[in-house]
Amino acid sequence: MMNKIENKNNKTKRYAANILLAAVFIVVITLIDQNLIGDQYIKRVLNLSAIYAIVAVSMNLVNGFTGLFSLGQAGFMAIGAYTVAVFTVPINYRASIFYIVPQNQVLAQIHLPFFIALILGGLAAALVALLIGIPVLRLKSDYLAIATLGFSEIIRIVFTNLKTITNGALGIKSIPGVSTWVIFIVAILSIVLIALLINSTYGRAFKAIREDEIAAEAMGINLFKHKVMSFAIGAFFAGIGGGLFAALLGTVDPKQFYFTMTYNFLLMIVLGGMGSITGTIISSFIVTFGLEFLRFFDEPLAMFGYNITFFRAGFRMVIFSILLMILVLFFRKGLLGQKELSWKLISNIFKGKNSNKKSNKGGAA
Amino acid sequence: MSVLKMDNVVMKFGGVIAANNLNIEVEKGKIVALIGPNGAGKTTAFNVVTGVYNPTSGNVYLNDEKITGLSPDKITNKGIARTFQNIRLFSELTVLDNILIANHLQVKSDFISCALRMPWAKKEENAMREKSEMLLNKLGLLHLKNEISSSLPYGEQRKLEIARALATDAKLLLLDEPAAGMNPHETNELTNFIHTIRDEFGLTVFMIEHHMDLVMEISDKIYVLDFGQLIAEGTADEIKNNPRVIEAYLGVEEDAEN
Amino acid sequence: MTLETFLQQLANGISLGSLYSLIAIGYTMVYGILRLINFAHGDIFMMAAYFMVFGMVNFSLPWYISIIIVLIATIALGVLLERVAYKPLRDAPRMSIMISAIGASFLLENLATYLFTGVPKGFPDITFLTNSVTIAGVSLSVATIITPVVTIVCLFLVLFITNKTKIGMAMRAVSKDFETARLMGIKINRVISTTFIIGSSLAAVGAVLWGSKYPSIIPLMGVMPGLKCFIAAVLGGIGNTTGAVLGGFILGMAEIMLVTFLPALTGYRDAIAFIILIVVLLVKPTGLLGEKVTDKV
Numbered sequence: 001m002m003n004k005i006e007n008k009n010n011k012t013k014r015y016a017a018n019i020l021l022a023a024v025f026i027v028v029i030t031l032i033d034q035n036l037i038g039d040q041y042i043k044r045v046l047n048l049s050a051i052y053a054i055v056a057v058s059m060n061l062v063n064g065f066t067g068l069f070s071l072g073q074a075g076f077m078a079i080g081a082y083t084v085a086v087f088t089v090p091i092n093y094r095a096s097i098f099y100i101v102p103q104n105q106v107l108a109q110i111h112l113p114f115f116i117a118l119i120l121g122g123l124a125a126a127l128v129a130l131l132i133g134i135p136v137l138r139l140k141s142d143y144l145a146i147a148t149l150g151f152s153e154i155i156r157i158v159f160t161n162l163k164t165i166t167n168g169a170l171g172i173k174s175i176p177g178v179s180t181w182v183i184f185i186v187a188i189l190s191i192v193l194i195a196l197l198i199n200s201t202y203g204r205a206f207k208a209i210r211e212d213e214i215a216a217e218a219m220g221i222n223l224f225k226h227k228v229m230s231f232a233i234g235a236f237f238a239g240i241g242g243g244l245f246a247a248l249l250g251t252v253d254p255k256q257f258y259f260t261m262t263y264n265f266l267l268m269i270v271l272g273g274m275g276s277i278t279g280t281i282i283s284s285f286i287v288t289f290g291l292e293f294l295r296f297f298d299e300p301l302a303m304f305g306y307n308i309t310f311f312r313a314g315f316r317m318v319i320f321s322i323l324l325m326i327l328v329l330f331f332r333k334g335l336l337g338q339k340e341l342s343w344k345l346i347s348n349i350f351k352g353k354n355s356n357k358k359s360n361k362g363g364a365a
Numbered sequence: 366m367s368v369l370k371m372d373n374v375v376m377k378f379g380g381v382i383a384a385n386n387l388n389i390e391v392e393k394g395k396i397v398a399l400i401g402p403n404g405a406g407k408t409t410a411f412n413v414v415t416g417v418y419n420p421t422s423g424n425v426y427l428n429d430e431k432i433t434g435l436s437p438d439k440i441t442n443k444g445i446a447r448t449f450q451n452i453r454l455f456s457e458l459t460v461l462d463n464i465l466i467a468n469h470l471q472v473k474s475d476f477i478s479c480a481l482r483m484p485w486a487k488k489e490e491n492a493m494r495e496k497s498e499m500l501l502n503k504l505g506l507l508h509l510k511n512e513i514s515s516s517l518p519y520g521e522q523r524k525l526e527i528a529r530a531l532a533t534d535a536k537l538l539l540l541d542e543p544a545a546g547m548n549p550h551e552t553n554e555l556t557n558f559i560h561t562i563r564d565e566f567g568l569t570v571f572m573i574e575h576h577m578d579l580v581m582e583i584s585d586k587i588y589v590l591d592f593g594q595l596i597a598e599g600t601a602d603e604i605k606n607n608p609r610v611i612e613a614y615l616g617v618e619e620d621a622e623n
Numbered sequence: 624m625t626l627e628t629f630l631q632q633l634a635n636g637i638s639l640g641s642l643y644s645l646i647a648i649g650y651t652m653v654y655g656i657l658r659l660i661n662f663a664h665g666d667i668f669m670m671a672a673y674f675m676v677f678g679m680v681n682f683s684l685p686w687y688i689s690i691i692i693v694l695i696a697t698i699a700l701g702v703l704l705e706r707v708a709y710k711p712l713r714d715a716p717r718m719s720i721m722i723s724a725i726g727a728s729f730l731l732e733n734l735a736t737y738l739f740t741g742v743p744k745g746f747p748d749i750t751f752l753t754n755s756v757t758i759a760g761v762s763l764s765v766a767t768i769i770t771p772v773v774t775i776v777c778l779f780l781v782l783f784i785t786n787k788t789k790i791g792m793a794m795r796a797v798s799k800d801f802e803t804a805r806l807m808g809i810k811i812n813r814v815i816s817t818t819f820i821i822g823s824s825l826a827a828v829g830a831v832l833w834g835s836k837y838p839s840i841i842p843l844m845g846v847m848p849g850l851k852c853f854i855a856a857v858l859g860g861i862g863n864t865t866g867a868v869l870g871g872f873i874l875g876m877a878e879i880m881l882v883t884f885l886p887a888l889t890g891y892r893d894a895i896a897f898i899i900l901i902v903v904l905l906v907k908p909t910g911l912l913g914e915k916v917t918d919k920v
Contacts, residue, residue, distance in 0.1 A: 221438055
């Protein structure tokens, strides 16, 4: 009985804390959106973090929850980004953008509202994922890594060559922007949807495949169907992330989506924890901000009149890759492992309780 | 009527014949054991039945329906579920999740309605949870439902694996050495457990086992395999007195156990 | 197209194919033993090319001494890679090892960019390799001609090691069944080191020949050949050395023939390998010479 009352008490407390957290969040986003706090730079990095969080969580769905090694996130982002770019640039700007090779006549006439273009970009990415996934995931998922890495490279080649659609290496400029609110709402919606899927029976099937393919198959789970499903859903949300990315930057070109971009997301999911959504969200912000702050490593630095020679272009990425290696070699579980951040986990940590007994689902944050 | 029938099943790996002309019938409601020395091809026979291997020749029938060469998940969907020699639980997941996963094959809602928590998907999920908890309760595992399955004691893990197979709603259960690594007391408990679930769920059980006390006590029929060949079949008493079996297997095994 | 151009392209195809073969052997051997896609293998190849540049340009050593130094340095790098990035994760989930492989590959690429800058470096001229000879009216560089010869010799050497020596027998045992081999007392670490030594030395040889044919060295030069050579290994049947060589030849040939016969599609020459990968997985997933591997249940 005592326990029950205490439980209820805790529940009310958690409820209140969640509401407080949501309120703080709304206030902060509104202030940033209205340029009342922070500057343009901070705002941009925050928006970028939110977008990267979508893509990283989508990658975690595939890699962390389903146990497939996919490296195609940059390519799927490119598809989403280009879809938004092609369809949302105002029609009267287009001739001046496609000034060398004119745009495809049909496409030149089509203008779509941002949200429709965004969804279309996600669907296009998912469709391409099906085309890759159906042959590759039928047997050995080992080859998915190579196939997706190759795809990321090829999609760049294709976008460079399809000049009448993508304007080739010049890229597409003048993509209408969106507000911080739009980015954050889409990000939250996407991540919540992925989380709901993971906590559904399909998500459990994905985890079963990650844990033991042979046992999962023996339990009647169609491996191929569920792998393709997870992979395509992951691609869909990477496409959504790409669409937002295009709107945030206002310009797309093939070079932005170099396959090494995927490694950013890899670092995020390893740092946050393969199989932890909240961990991935936190690490997306840490890594995105970190990469910005690490930029000073690329600048020459003089101290007490001496030039510190190792501070020069490229040093940032060396640190980045060493960080990835250290994480995977020594801190394989990342911040949260397969756990989710929740008030219960936090209070357990504060009470010094061993919290590895159960993965806490739901909760806040 | 036979639930499972293996008809002249041959399984070759390169030049090695792991199973040669196996003819095995398992009748409805019976507990049938497959015994034989290590490497006799028992697990190979199981793997052929469950679709892990496609036999070189011969056929497998479930209730007179040919299931040869179907993929493992399709065969489970037809009503055969199995356990593994070296327990294969979803070790990082909870006991309840393990059972819920085995329910997934019956799910009708598509992934979108499940993710959006549509009323029909929710109903299905709730029904699935209720059914799983009932199963755990029946098998005396309910108090462990939120434990990570790898943290369970060995005997409970074996039990959970059987429970998980049951959760697929299979009517034919294939148990691959369910008593491996168990002490006499645990084995005894397992014997009762298998009997109980057979009666309660109307199952047919086909099992591979090394513990002779268990096999002799529980089986309605025994098949003996040696070097991929069936060398004997019959009731426990018939097998006990079969000179070929004693020569190939029992004598050695009894010595080793005493 | 004249017959001369065709023959010229044919020779180029064979030569490019043999370069792919040399790198593909490294992939196929490591995959055979560790079931690991060694993503960093292409970058080991890239580093070997830089070692050659340093040996001959920065230290003005003659080519034959440089080659020996390149071999030693590349082997050392390959073994170091295995020790640092793979060995500590031997019992970790496969996902972690794959991530470590990606991390190592990315680190080598970034390190090369940082140390040598992204500006292309010219590969030193090894005159006897870049000299051209005219055969049947077709002018070819010596490198083009000797590359297939070197590849075949290397293949026979590798086959000799794996089939006729004690360590080779251990390698075959490990690739058949890692755990059992370990239980049988085979020194797993020695086997793995040997595999990396062989793979890295072939990558070094490949880099010297590659540089003589395509003398522009950049930090990301190993990425595409790396991906393609893994595909070549899959095409030939992963784990099978002869298959890797065969796959490499086919891939190189397909690429050059695409450029020769469909010049409009030259931009897509890098895509062809991936189309081949998809086709192989659909038609014959075990590859041309591979055997079916069944998982233990």
